[in-house]
Structure formats: C-alpha cells, structure tokens
Amino acid sequence: MERHLLRIPCNTMPFVCEAAYSINLGTMIHADRTVPFHVAIYLLQGSMEIIEDGISYRLMPQHLFFLKSGVHCWGEKPFEQGSAWYYAHFYCAEPQNRMTELELPGGAYYDRKVCLDRDANERYITLPKIMDCSGTNRVRNDFERLLDAHMCGNIPQASVNLWQIFLSCAGTVQEDTPENGYVKQIQEYIKQHYIEGFSAEEIEQICGLSYKYAGTLFKKTTGRTIKEYQYFLRLNKAERLLVETDLSVTEIAQITGFSDVFYFSKIFRREKGCTARDFRKAYVPGI
Numbered sequence: 001m002e003r004h005l006l007r008i009p010c011n012t013m014p015f016v017c018e019a020a021y022s023i024n025l026g027t028m029i030h031a032d033r034t035v036p037f038h039v040a041i042y043l044l045q046g047s048m049e050i051i052e053d054g055i056s057y058r059l060m061p062q063h064l065f066f067l068k069s070g071v072h073c074w075g076e077k078p079f080e081q082g083s084a085w086y087y088a089h090f091y092c093a094e095p096q097n098r099m100t101e102l103e104l105p106g107g108a109y110y111d112r113k114v115c116l117d118r119d120a121n122e123r124y125i126t127l128p129k130i131m132d133c134s135g136t137n138r139v140r141n142d143f144e145r146l147l148d149a150h151m152c153g154n155i156p157q158a159s160v161n162l163w164q165i166f167l168s169c170a171g172t173v174q175e176d177t178p179e180n181g182y183v184k185q186i187q188e189y190i191k192q193h194y195i196e197g198f199s200a201e202e203i204e205q206i207c208g209l210s211y212k213y214a215g216t217l218f219k220k221t222t223g224r225t226i227k228e229y230q231y232f233l234r235l236n237k238a239e240r241l242l243v244e245t246d247l248s249v250t251e252i253a254q255i256t257g258f259s260d261v262f263y264f265s266k267i268f269r270r271e272k273g274c275t276a277r278d279f280r281k282a283y284v285p286g287i
Contacts, residue, residue: 004052004068006038006127007095008166010102014038014092016158019150023084024048030075037089039067040165042133042143046083049075059085062134064169066127086143088150090162095124125170139168182207183221186214190226194233195257234258235271242280249276 008014017037030050041050043059050057050065052073059065067073069091102123133139146161189198189206200211203226207214219225224232234256241252250261258264268276 003055004071005129006066006068006092007101007124008127009093009095009099010123010125012093013156013159014090014162014166016088016090016146016150016155016162019086019088019147019158021084021086021147024079024081026081028079028083029077030073030079032074034070034072035089036069037091038069040088040090040162041065041067042086042139044084044086044140046080048079048083048085049077051075057130059130062132062140064131064133064139064165066129086140086147088143088146088158088162090159096122098122099124101126125166127166127169131169133168139165142168182209182214183218186218186226187222187229190230191233194230195237195255197230197257231267231271235268238264238268238276239272239279242276252276 024046030048041059041064043061043063043065045061047061048059050059050067050073052067053071057065099122102125131139142161142164146158146165149155149157149161185207186203189203193202203214204211209217215226218229222229238252238256241247241255245252247255249265253259253261253264256264258267265276268279272279274282
C-alpha cells in the first residue's frame with residue numbers, strides 16, 4: 001500500500017507558493033530535506049530518482065509525482081543528464097477527521113443533488129502517488145497554464161489550474177476519444193428530445209451503434225444509463241419550474257414529460273430525497 005498519499009479537501013483551494021521549469025545540465029541529486037509544503041513534479045524528459053521516507057520512486061517522462069509536506073525526502077542517484085521537469089510547491093489544508101473520501105463511479109463526482117448541505121461537502125479526494133500521463137497532454141497543458149499564471153503573479157489562477165490537475169488525477173476529466181464522441185452525440189440528442197422521448201432505433205441512427213452497445217458505452221462514460229440521463233434532465237427542468245413558477249406539481253409533471261403525476265412524484269422523491277412540494281417550500285419560501 002502506498003504511503004503518504006495526498007488527501008485534498010473538496011471545500012478548499014490549494015495555494016501555489018512556487019512553480020517553475022527546471023532542467024539538469026550537470027550532476028544533480030534531489031535535495032535531502034523536509035519541507036512544509038507539498039510538491040507536484042511533472043517530468044518532461046530524462047529520468048530521476050526520488051526517495052520519500054525510505055521508498056524509492058523512479059520518474060520517467062510524462063510521470064506526475066506528488067511529495068507530501070512534512071515527510072523526509074532525498075535522492076541517492078544523480079538525475080539523468082538533460083532531464084527536464086515542471087514543478088509546483090503548494091499548501092493545502094489536511095482533511096478534517098469528520099471528512100469521508102469522495103469515491104464514486106466515474107471519478108470524483110458528487111451525487112445528483114443540486115444544493116449541497118454543509119455535511120454533504122465534507123469530503124476529500126485522494127491523489128495517486130505517481131501517475132503515468134502518457135497518451136494525453138491534458139496534465140502537461142494544465143501545468144503550463146499554471147506556470148504562466150504564476151509567472152504573471154496570478155496566484156489564484158495558478159491554484160485553479162492545480163485543482164484541474166487534481167481532477168485529472170481523480171478521473172473526472174474525460175479525454176476526447178472516439179468513444180466519448182459517440183457519448184456526446186447521444187447526450188446532445190437526448191438534450192433535444194428528453195421531454196417528448198425517443199426510441200432505441202433513433203439512438204442507433206444518430207450514433208451508428210447498436211442500442212445495447214451504445215447504452216453500455218454511455219453508462220461506462222457518464223455513470224448513468226440513457227434512461228437515467230433522460231430522467232436527470234427532466235428532473236432538472238422540474239426543479240427550475242418549481243423554483244421559478246407557481247405551476248402545480250401536476251402541471252410540471254406534464255410539462256417535463258411525465259404523463260403520470262404519481263410516477264413523477266415517485267421518481268422525484270427517489271432522486272432528490274424529498275417530495276416536489278417540500279422542495280418548493282424549502283427553496284421558494286412564500287409560494
């Protein structure tokens with residue numbers, strides 16, 4: 001089991017205190033030190049060895065590596081000559097004892113609640129110790145934007161870019177792959193037709209896949225079935241109508257594609273944890 005993994009609270013931002021590009025043109029060994037900040041390293045070329053608390057890590061090109069604050073680290077072997085890397089030193093609060101890990105299918109996503117109460121946000125994500133980013137330029141691009149922002153003195157923007165790197169590590173950022181292209185086609189079609197509905201044949205026609213395979217791909221990528229995504233859009237529309245209008249629950253059910261108000265009420269309560277009337281009372285006092 002990997003030691004000294006970074007746990008990042010979901011309700012706070014990191015603070016980038018130093019960031020730069022570095023290259024080894026001579027003989028260089030990682031400094032023997034214990035520092036009060038975390039370190040993120042993205043190796044561009046070459047190789048390097050870093051030892052943290054007695055565990056040796058070998059970094060290769062396109063590896064992203066995190067060192068934890070307060071933990072003794074050092075090097076024993078020289079970096080490969082010509083090695084180049086980006087690095088960022090940053091501070092980040094430790095998760096409080098009451099926090100639980102946000103570990104849901106598809107990455108660091110919350111559930112379908114629109115409004116999170118305070119307790120629901122007491123979560124954290126765990127970053128991998130070392131991550132192979134070969135096959136994607138996303139982390140490298142985010143690191144470059146982080147360095148640009150830091151160089152201009154825009155520390156808040158640099159910290160936002162660092163959070164984007166965290167999200168990539170947590171698996172929430174989807175790459176542009178052919179499979180995701182199919183999923184986007186399906187999502188766009190559902191967004192246009194989620195109220196009146198659609199058939200399996202229509203889904204097959206717009207993406208060129210069998211409905212069964214399209215459904216499997218959609219579930220794997222989004223964490224929802226095609227039907228669940230349709231209901232998700234319908235319920236979001238229903239929430240807006242509950243907040244923005246004084247239409248009855250029956251009228252809202254019909255407008256959002258539910259011919260049976262009792263079925264609408266059942267789905268709404270199952271997904272939102274309260275009835276539509278209670279939702280309206282909680283978020284729109286006086287209606």
